[in-house]
Amino acid sequence: MSKIIYLVPLFPLIGFLINGLGRKFLSKPLISIIASGAILASFIVSVLLFINVKNTGSISAAYFDFINFANVVIPFAFQIDQLSSLFLLIITGIGFLIHLYSSAYMHEETSHHYARYFAYLNLFVFSMLLLVMGANYVIMFIGWEGVGLCSYLLIGYWFKNINYTYAAKKAFVMNRIGDLGFLLAVFWLINKLGTVAYVDVFANVSKLSQADITIITTLLFIGAMGKSAQIPLYTWLPDAMAGPTPVSALIHAATMVTAGIYMIARSNILYTMAPQTQAFIAVIGLATALFAASIALKQDDIKKVLAYSTVSQLGYMFLGLGVGAYTGAVFHVMTHAFFKALLFLGAGSVIHAMHHEQDIRKMGGLKKYLPITHITFLLGCLAIAGVPPFSGFFSKDEILTAAYAKNPLLYYFGMAGALMTSFYMFRLYALTFLGKFRGTHEQEHHLHESPLAMTIPLLVLAALSVVGGFIGVPEVFKADSHWLEHFLSPIFAQSAALTESHHLSHSTEYTMIGTSTALILVTIIFAWKKFSNYVPNEGENEGFNKLLANKWYVDELYNSIIVKPIELFSGLLKNVIEKNVIDGAVNGVGKLVVASSRQLRLIQNGQVGSYILIMVVFIIVFLFAWINDLTIVRFFNKLF
Amino acid sequence: MPIQYYIYLALTLFTIGIIGVLTRRNAIIIFMCIELMLNAVNLLLVAFSKMHNGIALVTNKDSMVGIDAQLFVFFIMVVAAAEVSVGLAIIVMMYRNTHSIDVNFLNRLKN
16 A cells, blocks of 8 residues: 555646646646646545555655765655544545636636646645655655745735735745744754654654753744744735635645644654643644634635634644644644635635625625525534534534643633634624625626536535534543544554543533533624624724724734834845945955056066066076976976 | 086076177167077087087997987077078168167057
């Protein structure tokens, strides 16, 4: 079975090459068939691998030495175990659905750009697969950088709009800041252990000192902060909504942004041995969850709301990792991939129907025009809000329960975030689908349900969002029903051995589930009532609302404390250092040559006598030198 | 006579030639000095040739060792003669143009 591992990333790579190189010759249907077919093939192989892993355990394959010098050998190797096979299914499965969706969503593009889009998308899937399949941190890093690049390319896909290009640049730079942390952690590991293979690192983890582990885990977490959009590096993700909506669904909701969670879940033993880092992660995760949720309350762009909601949900996953609920975090990655991809694709369907209108204040009443989108979107909202028995309930509940076991305070804040989530999601739902249509007459005339290629992925994802949670039913309902925990237990075994599990009593859990469900339902009804007959008021937001609508002014803050000083500094370099020092040095060399040659030129005065004099003088000089022990000859002998 | 005498004489002649070339401005005198240097070399060649031949004759009375140096003297003489003919022609042309044979007038290639 390990012989077919390489096929998984190979198909998207081939798809990328064909579409990328043949973009001027291929027709649109052919392009989408190649791209989607490549991902579908990859998905089939992934399913085979998943079944194999499920039955016989992890498999690996090494191909060649990627780096081999001194005594550091880094093979180009893949490792398929429970964790990576699960991610493979998510990436290729949702990836395929989104490719299918894109083939209809992007149909207005010219075939040249259409092929460019699918080539990037395939390249993204390829990089993401490398990221999760690699058997060591270096291969992971290749994928890590690859997805960053593809994210940049796809955010800036409509590069004629300069703001989109800026958004792409912002995403790339923010990611690079995090990547530096990742890279330093890898170097640290090589320095201390001489290896970066997961198997070797986790086996030798006891050889690392406590300080080393804390530093390595913190640096890795900084990498995750950038990629998974955590405070303080989250601001790129909302701006990344400049890309096409399916891209937002695939990259900026379902897969790439979960790379940080994958990486920490993969390195769980390191984190378990570094309690300070874990506490740090929990705090950052919770802060991000609350902060982003509060911003999402007042956003009016349908994609911005979803973007902040993604940041917030990623915060929950980090909270889960921070309190040691690794299974819960991975579970939430999975369910989140389902419902957030669904919500983004639903938003895409709305935007498509509204002719690229994204402001929810100008929507409303879309229920009757877009029935399939409406019902799937509603299911997605219920799932993300955490209403039982939808998938989001199980995963969020698992994280929050683990947080409660660690520290009840974490739970209360997490619960507040969950309430905000249900509020802004149903505000979004009510403003978009309920009430009266508030757009222009022309828009109303053109409203239509999206084609099948777009509604089929919606239906599939909606089904997954509804039933996806049942692979992780908590113990409290039925003993031994948490299939996912059982499945992932080999990955987290080493950590589990180190931590004592403190189970909450069943009555506490029932109370928690009961209260949270009741509170969430109340919030939903409140939001539904408040916004279902929304009338836009022209007044400016004031006070706290204004603060939220302007995203706590974080972008402005970053601009004034980081971007502006850097620009000033660059201005100094450009106008003073460059002009005076660099140019001065370069021009100085030129001037020196000119001046010295002006002097040297005088030697050539046309007087034959002076030439002969110089000749004679030097003959005498050389003669003496030759006589004097043949010094010069020896010197030249020595030289050559 | 010992070989040193010839060497000293040749050195003296050569030095006179060099100093003459360097100090005089009259083209004819410079020419003569060049001839002097050439002949100093000729003298040295003949002297060494004779010396080596003399040493070789002791063991073999038909020896031709060192004789070839004298051949070079003839070459040098021929070349010098050719050079004189060309050089004098140049000097004549120069006199026609500048009414002088001072080499310091010849400090530019054009005009």
